[in-house]
Amino acid sequence: MSVLIPPRLAPGDRVRVVSPASTPYREFVARGVEALTRWGLEVELGRHVFDSVGYLAGTDEDRLADLNDAFRDPGVRAVFATRGGKGAYRISDQLDFGAVRRDPKPLVGFSDITAVHLSLWKECGLVGVHGPFVNDESEGADGLRRVLMTTDDIVIKQDPKELSAGLTDGRRATGFLMGGNLNTVAHAVGGELSSLDGGILLIEDNLGTGLGMIDRQLTQLIKSGLLDGLRGIAVGQLNGFEDERVNGWSVLDVMRDRFDLLDVPVLGGLPIGHGRQPVTVPLGTVATIDPAAGTLTVAAGVR
Structure with a gap:
């Protein structure tokens, strides 16, 4: 398999926050946006981040649209999933894999987002990032920043x-x-x-x-x-x-x-x-x- 390693993030880059699985708490997402902004990133939210349909963050079509819009937008340099929960497995086979191959960018997420990581690896060989959505300047946040913004082992x-x-x-x-x-x-x-x-x-x-x-x-x-x-x-x-x-x-x-x-x-x-x-x-x-x-x-x- 040909492995796709995306470029590292740098201050000034634009990143997109999406909810491919369950609905997150607004306060939690707000803290994450603040943390990413302190890194010098320009943060924007997907249209359906806070939607709610049962235990899902909106319909399958809307959650998929947010994810694909992020992968298709050449100005977006990384994609952050707000949380896991349930539902990412329902849309993971419908991603725009062509857009991912043309412009690889890291997806950050874990738990139910594992399904998306596995699908992107199977179809594109895209390297992903297994980790939670950042919400403060803790040691965990520093580790996420190292993974995304440096080329260190x-x-x-x-x-x-x-x-x-x-x-x-x-x-x-x-x-x-x-x-x-x-x-x-x-x-x-x-x-x-x-x-x-x-x-x-x-x-x-x-x-x-x-x-x-x-x-x-x-x-x-x-x-x-x-x-x-x-x-x-x-x-x-x-x-x-x-x-x-x-x-x-x-x-x-x-x-x-x-x-x-x-x-x-x-x-x-x-x-x-x-x-x-x-x-x-x-x-x-x-x-x-x-x-x-x-x-x-x-x-x-x-x-």
């Missing part, structure tokens, strides 16, 4: 306090990094998810979807064949699973049981996902997991 250190740290095992491994929210990745089988042969799978999960569901999701991915040739697994935050047990089994036991079928190195404990101030990481560039050192090193997602 991103080094993420394992946090031994994270539940998934207990999964760490094996040797160093290198490959392109792709993935995101486990639930979304698993449901992309037969759709947005392409082969991860030669890749490092990034996964995180939130709110304790249940040990059986984790089992189903990982088993579905394995049975799909799309993990054949996988070189390693990087595991982020597993929020909501801390106290969940079934006959002595925890989420770590379930994951180890499934990971053993893949026989690849695993680096857990990464502060990536739905926790407080999660770190931002590029998707699609070359990454190395080093379980012994407890580090994930990812090549820049911009040029």
